């Protein structure tokens with residue numbers, strides 16, 4: 001096979017995710033792969049109708065864009081498409097991987113929560129469980 005051509009990189013702004021981006025950068029440079037950076041922010045549907053809804057949306061969107069901008073900077077000259085999605089992160093990552101026909105997903109073992117004692121976080125766990133392509137879990 002021509003590994004790897006289309007790599008999804010899941011980012012949450014944590015040091016773990018920074019290391020995943022660094023591995024993705026190396027792989028993209030080595031294989032000339034296309035990169036798709038994905039970040040998902042928490043669902044907002046339960047807030048619809050509240051007067052502060054718009055403010056919460058724009059705050060979360062801005063925070064998500066900052067996470068993606070940070071990852072893009074880490075990539076230096078390596079180009080990447082970015083996807084900012086609302087909803088549960090694992091579902092978003094799996095959906096983008098399918099839509100983009102990814103041949104690899106790169107992510108961290110853990111993320112911003114980083115609970116001591118856990119081998120992998122819930123997002124990595126779910127993606128590893130359900131992905132239709134290989135998953136590189138960076139520690």
Ligand code: ATP
Nearest residue numbers: 010040089107108110111112113114121122123124
């Ligand atoms: P948990 O969230 O289960 O309490 P955690 O934050 O330590 O624990 P995960 O959230 O599973 O662990 O993070 C593992 C990896 O998943 C991160 O390094 C990142 O690559 C990816 N990830 C986590 N959250 C998101 C997100 N919101 N959007 C995109 N990728 C994410």
Ligand code: MG
Nearest residue numbers: 111112113121
């Ligand atoms: Mg997390």
